[in-house]
Amino acid sequence: MLYQEALRYLYGLINYEKIGFSYSDLKLERMQELMDRLGNPQFRVPTILIAGTKGKGSTSYLLHRFLMAYGFSCGLYSKPHLVTYRERIRINDTFIGGDELGLLVRRIRPVVEEMGRSSPLGKPTYFEVSVALAFLYFLERKVDLAVFEVGLGGRLDATNVSCPDLTAITPVGMDHMDVLGNSVGEIAKEKAGIIRSGIPLVLASQCPEAEKVILEVARLKSAPVTRFEEECFFEILSRDSLGSQLQWEVKSWGRSASLFPLLGDHQVANFLMALLILREWGLDFREHAIEAALTRVSWPGRIQVISNRPLIIFDVAHNRDSFLALRNTLRNYLGIEKSTFLLGFVKGKDVNSIAEVLGGFADSIVVTQPYTPRALMPGNLISLFERVAPTLVVKDPAMAYTFAKDLAVKNGLPLVVAGSFYLARLFEGEINRIFNISEEVELC
The missing domain is CATH 3.90.190.20 (Mur ligase, C-terminal domain)
Incomplete structure (x- = not known):
């Protein structure tokens, strides 16, 4: 019953996700304190951090599949889950085991409760604890790399305690306006909070307002920017219920023709975005690995x-x-x-x-x-x-x-x-x- 006990404890932490809250109520300092008390596992897990309004989950998933096909042991943290909490934390094709999750929750629970008693920042939230569990699990399992999908916003999101090798921002639009802001520019500024000084940023095609804000943050932080529209090209030859047949190219890296199995032109853009991240992370072009990965792509809940x-x-x-x-x-x-x-x-x-x-x-x-x-x-x-x-x-x-x-x-x-x-x-x-x-x- 370790798993069910763990779930009861985790769900008992939910407060912000059930009632209205101000974005300013989220405290990155609280997450940093939690990670300090756990020995800062986030600094020992190579990480790629992906934020955005649309496509961040699909891009994270596709990148994870490609890294697997390249032979890496790859962790993926994503949210929310569809049917089981274990979806949120996986390594390669395997969700975290129920007993494994239970043991990790038993380990982290005393730290969480002690913070609730002694920290001026209060008790960590459900999402903060979930991110901490992912870092602990990936460290214990010695993954080669972990892909983290950012949750709400970016600047104050719990995933932002990481020390990423690379960051990426998918298209930014209007969502969560009650907490992130009432304009695309305000929301883009929150998403741009994941940008690190000197750390490469891969930037998807953006509307002008979002692009202006994100590029300015990158300039101030001296973060090199690789822009999707300058590096990725594709032509969709046909579309049907099986997906799309397309020709594509990632500049100075590789080109091919592929049958992409997820429905939607937006998913094709996510596919190329994931490949561009591969290039920027320093991997060479391996057509056979990419095609092998595509045969195993399955992303429920997406059309x-x-x-x-x-x-x-x-x-x-x-x-x-x-x-x-x-x-x-x-x-x-x-x-x-x-x-x-x-x-x-x-x-x-x-x-x-x-x-x-x-x-x-x-x-x-x-x-x-x-x-x-x-x-x-x-x-x-x-x-x-x-x-x-x-x-x-x-x-x-x-x-x-x-x-x-x-x-x-x-x-x-x-x-x-x-x-x-x-x-x-x-x-x-x-x-x-x-x-x-x-x-x-x-x-x-």
Whole structure:
């Protein structure tokens, strides 16, 4: 029962993720104190740190797969998880074991509790402890490299205690405005908080406002910048339900033609971003390793086809940019022009902008409440989405899913489920089969 005990303890630490908070309440100093008390494992794990609004998770995952194919023992820290906490901490193809996690939690718990009693900065949070667990695990397992997906923002995020060999920032857009800022420039400044003096930065294509802010921070810190649009080129030759066939080149490194299995032009950009990071980390071009990695790419919850008859698609899109990518992918890869939507959101999302994206594309909408205390109450959304398409509220997600599926079948349309990672519980069985695991879904 080590694992279940560990989960109860970790979930008992959740506070900021359940209620509203100010970004200034996050204290990087508290995370630094925790790591000091643990012997600073983050300084002994070679690390690549990846921030951004859109694509940071996919880029981190793809980079991790390529590093595996190159023969490295590679750790990956990502969040949030879909069905099991163990997804957050993995080495190569293997999630951290339940008993391994339990032993690490037993080790870290006295330190966390002592900080709660004696530190003026207070008790570490759920996310801070999770990041610390990842560093301890990767150090104990002697990984060659760890890829860390930054959580909220960057400047004050717990992952920012690391000492990265390289940093990367994927496209920055509007998200978490309640805590990060009300403009792209303000959000970009928070993301740019991961930039280190003299440490290389790989920068994805950005809107002008975000690019200006990030480049200025890099200039002030004398961080060399490699820009995606100057180094990566691709042409998509065909798109279908299996992915995209494309020709691509990473300048002064390598070129090839590939079948890329994730759906969406945005995922193609994430693919090239991961390859560019490989180049900047100093690895040579190995076409056979890259192609071998692509045959094993599987990233659940990212425009995932759950069923073909009826056609049901699940995506973790939760902001305007990701919904725009979802809409374009449904059209360009799957030939979908109209769909029934089942939507659920957490607090702090720019739901108005999401509704605009769905205009003319959604035939009907069912709004529900995701499986999290941070859920946005669906009743507050009906007037907003009714301007886009006929909208109904079904509070219970399982009942909403059954209702939306029946509605889609009746109208002869696909069903698209989106808006939150916390709707993944609806597809626990399908996701567990991809992960090749069998265990109960874990809330929070």
